[in-house]
Amino acid sequence: MLVLPRFSVGVGDRFARQGKAQLEAFVKLKTQGVNVSPVWNKSFREHSIIHSEPVSTRVEADAAVKALGWKDPFFVDADHIGQKTVDGFIAAADFYTLDVADFIGKPSTESEIQAFVAKHTPASGSLVIPGIAHGFSVTKAQVEAVAKKYLFAAQEAGRIYRRIEAAKGKGSFVTEVSMDETDQPQTPLDLWFILAALADEGIPLQTIAPKFSGRFNKGVDFVGDVAVFEKEFNEDILVIAQAVKQFGLPANLKLSVHSGSDKFSIYGAIRQAVDRHHAGLHLKTAGTTWLEEITGLAEAGGEGLAIAKEVYTKALGRYDELAAPYATVIDIDPKKLPSAAEIAPWTSQQFVDALAHDQKNPHFNPSFRQLLHVGYKVAAELGARYLDALEVHQAVVGRRVTNNLYTKHLVPLFLGRP
Numbered sequence: 001m002l003v004l005p006r007f008s009v010g011v012g013d014r015f016a017r018q019g020k021a022q023l024e025a026f027v028k029l030k031t032q033g034v035n036v037s038p039v040w041n042k043s044f045r046e047h048s049i050i051h052s053e054p055v056s057t058r059v060e061a062d063a064a065v066k067a068l069g070w071k072d073p074f075f076v077d078a079d080h081i082g083q084k085t086v087d088g089f090i091a092a093a094d095f096y097t098l099d100v101a102d103f104i105g106k107p108s109t110e111s112e113i114q115a116f117v118a119k120h121t122p123a124s125g126s127l128v129i130p131g132i133a134h135g136f137s138v139t140k141a142q143v144e145a146v147a148k149k150y151l152f153a154a155q156e157a158g159r160i161y162r163r164i165e166a167a168k169g170k171g172s173f174v175t176e177v178s179m180d181e182t183d184q185p186q187t188p189l190d191l192w193f194i195l196a197a198l199a200d201e202g203i204p205l206q207t208i209a210p211k212f213s214g215r216f217n218k219g220v221d222f223v224g225d226v227a228v229f230e231k232e233f234n235e236d237i238l239v240i241a242q243a244v245k246q247f248g249l250p251a252n253l254k255l256s257v258h259s260g261s262d263k264f265s266i267y268g269a270i271r272q273a274v275d276r277h278h279a280g281l282h283l284k285t286a287g288t289t290w291l292e293e294i295t296g297l298a299e300a301g302g303e304g305l306a307i308a309k310e311v312y313t314k315a316l317g318r319y320d321e322l323a324a325p326y327a328t329v330i331d332i333d334p335k336k337l338p339s340a341a342e343i344a345p346w347t348s349q350q351f352v353d354a355l356a357h358d359q360k361n362p363h364f365n366p367s368f369r370q371l372l373h374v375g376y377k378v379a380a381e382l383g384a385r386y387l388d389a390l391e392v393h394q395a396v397v398g399r400r401v402t403n404n405l406y407t408k409h410l411v412p413l414f415l416g417r418p
Helices: 020-029 046-050 055-068 110-120 140-168 186-198 226-247 263-279 287-300 302-316 319-329 346-353 366-373 377-381 384-392 396-413
Strands: 007-014 039-045 075-081 095-099 174-178 207-209 254-257 281-283
Touching: 007 075, 007 287, 020 039, 020 055, 020 396, 039 046, 039 055, 039 095, 046 075, 046 207, 046 377, 055 075, 055 110, 075 174, 095 140, 110 186, 110 396, 140 174, 140 186, 174 302, 186 207, 186 226, 226 254, 226 263, 263 281, 263 366, 263 396, 281 287, 281 396, 287 302, 287 346, 287 366, 287 384, 287 396, 302 319, 302 346, 302 366, 302 377, 302 384, 346 366, 384 396
Parallel strands: 007 039, 007 281, 039 075, 075 095, 095 174, 174 207, 207 254, 254 281
Antiparallel strands: none
């Protein structure tokens, strides 16, 4: 079986121009004694908006690996795919994120629900997970409620998995199951029964992306109670460890944190939990690289700054269109969005101050940043003008991409330094 190593980080790249700059961060981390596998991820939604093809992500990853002489594992992730979208990724990807969040709450047949309840309701009426001080009281009615909410989603994951397996062959790809883009978080007890259902489907999943408590908005820090997240994250790790033993799931199964970039306030809790339980981690980043691109162009000045201003101005005028696909993962306050007239005279420094994720900077504007996060469609519509600007200013842009990934993400997560 193709095995995902203990530590991996997803790196999205909307325009497939920053693969080498991204990989340089992993190379730098390796010199510090920590090996983390890069996973280049790009979703069908992103390919559709950019008008790119999945093979472009594979080409980018292979070129970066060759350029830097990377000899360790790396992967290409067909991110957030379903039955309707997976076929276009078969040739290029070796990692598949099966997104079944839209199937949560859809009912399985009554006979399937009752069979699940009969199989997985503990006879003792309680569930004990080693390491969790409190036991979970579990009734037949509770298991039935969980089955009604999540069983069909797990079955859909099974259908997607078998479609990929039929095309690629068993053991030739990594499977992740994602249920994060939904409104309600899954509790550790929910996760236990979700894993039971996925095991029943015969899915050899190596990562699971639940919906955690709190807000994981795109491009900005975690919003919520860090202590609540920390308790939940630790318990989820322990649930996974026991589920591996009880349900025969792959031994390297680990948690995946989606929309994980820029969640600086929880990186300490994640690292401590991973160390405490000797667990693995997959953390998925995406838009943070695109944001460093546009920040780098603004920093470069001249035509780069002009493009950054144009992208923002057009995005502002198309707010509803651009925000709609990301409604569950952004919180933009329209009152805090500067007008086109306000940004027109901005210097490079003013634009960078508003956009770059520096919470100590009084000029940092999370709403401004989130709008630009979802505004990459505007940059795509600029076509060669945008891509040519990236090439001209790659020294500035690439430096920002590498430093952002290494200093703000990999170091606090894997070296334990803020």
